[in-house]
Amino acid sequence: MNKVETVLEQVWADTQAPLDNASSSRSFELAVMEKIASRRLLLDFAFRAVLVAALLLTAWALSPALSGLSEALAVSGLSSVLTSGGLVLAAALAIGAGAQRWTGLRLRF
């Protein structure tokens, strides 16, 4: 056996089992899941912020059309507000769901 093979066998043997100072399997798993929980929290916060922004933008963009729709449906006052609000919310949720699917994130609301 030449020295290259000896060196490689030594490396593979030394790194076959978790190293002495490495954490155990259980603590490794916990560390991964903790990092995932932190990442989810951060993404969750960012996602909600984007959703609120989308809601506001949608309301702003749709406001002329919603006024026209309210007139066409002959609703006014509180009914108009509720109709407009419902449509804006539905549009924002659709945008949010699309973004969620696009990013592949699975967040809980």
Next chain:
Amino acid sequence: MSGPPPSDADLVKRARSGSDAAFAALVRRHEAAVRRFAVRILADASEADDLAQDAFVHAWSRLGALRDPSRFRSWVMGIAYSKAASRTRSLFRRMRRQRAWLDTRADTVAATGEARATALQLLGRLSVDQRAALALCDGAGFSHGEAAGILGQPLGTVKSNIARAKTRLRALAGDDDEQG
């Protein structure tokens, strides 16, 4: 009576639906292989666990991009390789500073055969691509084709990286045998 353990594909499917328990089971099942691979491609045990953890976290966030769920382990190892390649670029300057010391150690290995203490350091003298190819094919028993898939490289590149790695190690270890 409990049934057979769920396959990787089953666990990936459940994890995609939001099951943390399923993803934790995937981590439990594959952590040893990924950590081992991380140590070998970084040639640095102190940072290997951090790299392996990052690879799993990245895998979680991109689980929807995994085309063949039964190849979860290979996929995570590919992620670990990509992350190691990025880290190695930032560590390059530090490694260059250590070069003089490593040269001294390589000479010592040739003279005394004290392979155990410096084997990982010798591996550290290779490029990250060479280490990854060698770790997969020579260390973990993957075929050249499988390694090419994991590393996202052409088959010829993997083969030449292994050949170059062995040539380099032979020079570093002071091997005067003629075997290929």
